[in-house]
Amino acid sequence: MNILRQAFVIARRDFISIVATPTFLLFLLAPLMMLGFAMVGGASAGQLVEAAGSQERIVAIVPQSERAAYAAVDARLRPISGGPAGPPQLILIPADADHRGALAAFRADADVLAILEGSAASPRILERKGEGFPGRYLASLAEAVAREGGSAASTQPVSRPAFETIAASGTGRAAQSGLGYAAVFAIFLLTLLLAGQTVGMLAEEKGNKVIEILAAAVPLESVYFGKLVGMLGVALLFVSFWGLLIGAGALVAINQLPQQAISALALEPAIGWPAFLGFGLVYFFMAFLLLGGVFLGVGALAGTVREIQMLSLPITFFQIGMFALSTAAANAPGTQVATIAQWLPWSSPFAMAALGATDASIWPHLFALGWQALWVGLTIWVGVRLFRAGVLRSGGSWWPWAKSAPPAAPDPVY
Amino acid sequence: MDQPVVLAEGLVKHFGAYRAVEGVSLSVAPGAVYGVLGPNGAGKTTTLRMLLGIIDPDLGSCRLLGSPRPRSVATRVGYLPEERGLYPGMTARESIAFMGALRGLPRPEGLVRADARLATLGLAHAAKQKVRRLSKGMSQMVQLVGALVHDPELIVLDEPFSGLDPVNQERLERMILAERDRGATIILSTHVMAHAQRLCDRVAIIAGGQRRFEGTVEDARAMLPLGVRYRPRESADAASLAALLPSDAQQRDGEWRFNLPDDGVEPLLAALVAGHHGVEGLSIERPGLHEAFVKIVGETHDERHAATMEQAA
Numbered sequence: 001m002n003i004l005r006q007a008f009v010i011a012r013r014d015f016i017s018i019v020a021t022p023t024f025l026l027f028l029l030a031p032l033m034m035l036g037f038a039m040v041g042g043a044s045a046g047q048l049v050e051a052a053g054s055q056e057r058i059v060a061i062v063p064q065s066e067r068a069a070y071a072a073v074d075a076r077l078r079p080i081s082g083g084p085a086g087p088p089q090l091i092l093i094p095a096d097a098d099h100r101g102a103l104a105a106f107r108a109d110a111d112v113l114a115i116l117e118g119s120a121a122s123p124r125i126l127e128r129k130g131e132g133f134p135g136r137y138l139a140s141l142a143e144a145v146a147r148e149g150g151s152a153a154s155t156q157p158v159s160r161p162a163f164e165t166i167a168a169s170g171t172g173r174a175a176q177s178g179l180g181y182a183a184v185f186a187i188f189l190l191t192l193l194l195a196g197q198t199v200g201m202l203a204e205e206k207g208n209k210v211i212e213i214l215a216a217a218v219p220l221e222s223v224y225f226g227k228l229v230g231m232l233g234v235a236l237l238f239v240s241f242w243g244l245l246i247g248a249g250a251l252v253a254i255n256q257l258p259q260q261a262i263s264a265l266a267l268e269p270a271i272g273w274p275a276f277l278g279f280g281l282v283y284f285f286m287a288f289l290l291l292g293g294v295f296l297g298v299g300a301l302a303g304t305v306r307e308i309q310m311l312s313l314p315i316t317f318f319q320i321g322m323f324a325l326s327t328a329a330a331n332a333p334g335t336q337v338a339t340i341a342q343w344l345p346w347s348s349p350f351a352m353a354a355l356g357a358t359d360a361s362i363w364p365h366l367f368a369l370g371w372q373a374l375w376v377g378l379t380i381w382v383g384v385r386l387f388r389a390g391v392l393r394s395g396g397s398w399w400p401w402a403k404s405a406p407p408a409a410p411d412p413v414y
Numbered sequence: 415m416d417q418p419v420v421l422a423e424g425l426v427k428h429f430g431a432y433r434a435v436e437g438v439s440l441s442v443a444p445g446a447v448y449g450v451l452g453p454n455g456a457g458k459t460t461t462l463r464m465l466l467g468i469i470d471p472d473l474g475s476c477r478l479l480g481s482p483r484p485r486s487v488a489t490r491v492g493y494l495p496e497e498r499g500l501y502p503g504m505t506a507r508e509s510i511a512f513m514g515a516l517r518g519l520p521r522p523e524g525l526v527r528a529d530a531r532l533a534t535l536g537l538a539h540a541a542k543q544k545v546r547r548l549s550k551g552m553s554q555m556v557q558l559v560g561a562l563v564h565d566p567e568l569i570v571l572d573e574p575f576s577g578l579d580p581v582n583q584e585r586l587e588r589m590i591l592a593e594r595d596r597g598a599t600i601i602l603s604t605h606v607m608a609h610a611q612r613l614c615d616r617v618a619i620i621a622g623g624q625r626r627f628e629g630t631v632e633d634a635r636a637m638l639p640l641g642v643r644y645r646p647r648e649s650a651d652a653a654s655l656a657a658l659l660p661s662d663a664q665q666r667d668g669e670w671r672f673n674l675p676d677d678g679v680e681p682l683l684a685a686l687v688a689g690h691h692g693v694e695g696l697s698i699e700r701p702g703l704h705e706a707f708v709k710i711v712g713e714t715h716d717e718r719h720a721a722t723m724e725q726a727a
Contacts, residue, residue: 009512013501013504013512017503017504204501208500208501209497209499210500210501212468212495212497212499213493213513213516215468216466216467216468216493217488217493217517218488218516219485392468392469
């Protein structure tokens, strides 16, 4: 009988024993109590919006001879233009043989709100639909530069810009970071709610003495993995339930919104929605298995309910630590912090889900899933050995210092 | 000759400084009912756990059903642990099917067998009751059925009679004999000698973590001399009677008990008749497993006590 079938026997028992209880209903509705977390999330999202503003830019592709003049005029006009926030950051690009490629890239970047190209006297200004000020600011820069280069006494405008509107397609980097943050927050919320449940799972078997029957009949690895999979099934049911409710609510809301508002809300993660959602779900599974595996292993060593309750606090801190790291990674893609969060096994699922929002590559996700699966196996392996040494009091030689442990009670304690 | 179903050699298990098992060896033939006997804390359960691969021995080796890896033959083994355990939220039949499924029996087949076997035991009414609603004895019978539902080749029962009323004890004895008749090998751990004497073909007596005896029940009983029970006339004078009887004679309930003298009972009878003490009753009996157990374990206890005192001194 293979290990997976044995694991399935355990998983089936655990799944039914949890779902077929009134307590599960309370558990299912627990997100209502998590509104506090949502508010915390809202505050973080606000910070993210601020950060998003700072990523908006305007671009001027100008002759090399006018570049210094544009910089000087920008420095002079910026403090007195556009209210307290000021105009978006100006990027000056020399108009040379290669600037067509750069222009195409800037057109596709939703964070670039307006682009000026050509001479100061007759510039062409491309602006996003509905973004009037950035284009006007670029026009005023061109006017000032043209004036400095021509007859300063003229009362007529010396620069004659031609405005064009470019499609508002594509999602800006900032918005994608926001999506990444949302993915981190959603996965964290679900794992906080669900993976923590595994901490007391083996306590049931220890309490009612079933553990000896399980330990005699199937490998402990099957017991551990079965328990995780059983609880994952519960989590999946939970996610499906709320996913359907939220999805239905979103559909209703979208039908009520005008088309323009829907267009404005449209966001696209870098890897596309299907892959983003698919990977998000798989990363949730991985986060659940990784964190749940740790909690199951730690909880299995606890002897009493009180010990389990006491373990909950450090476990919550641990989860929040991983969340904080992953949030930092989502807000600063490509940084060292992000790399650490993507490699650290317990934050990797969160951080990689966020990466999907800002990076279109698929292969890092495949690699990360393999890496995380390896750690799931390792976590279960370590948990089983700790359980054998600590509870069954077998295989103590796994720890080199176990031989010098103080005299133990004659029988295993569970 | 058939290979032993269980062959354990020199099993050692220490829990920290506590020496639970010290070099126990066992060999159990196919189709036997084998008793592992010993007082509380003797190391019986630890030995059984090592045999089943639940815990690893510090030293020694073990072959179960021909395999050096006991876990690899777990589907052919049935186990009733000393500490009973069932999920309280499951029904009796679900519990039995669950235990069968753990040992490789398909769940639907497990449910069918559970119903049939509970009915055989007169527990059909309990089949669909939650375990938490069953009495302790009924729970225990459910767990026993669960341990046997997949028709294992080897059955290990750790203190199976503990907590059962006499009716259920009788029922359990019949179940054990039926399993033996089916061809299963049974290892039975107990400290109630009456069950072992009735059921076991061979026994190992473990005390202080060491095997003190291994053989048939008759071998164990033969370790003690035959006992004599003598009942004199009521009017007999106890003091003069004691002078005639062997020095180990002890009076209890108007009856004297002593080991059969080396020269037999005839010279003693002649002296009793001559002394006008009369003979209301006289019997010569082989001591039971209980007495043999007490002697073997008592010696172990004395040795350990002496060793402890020596260490303390």
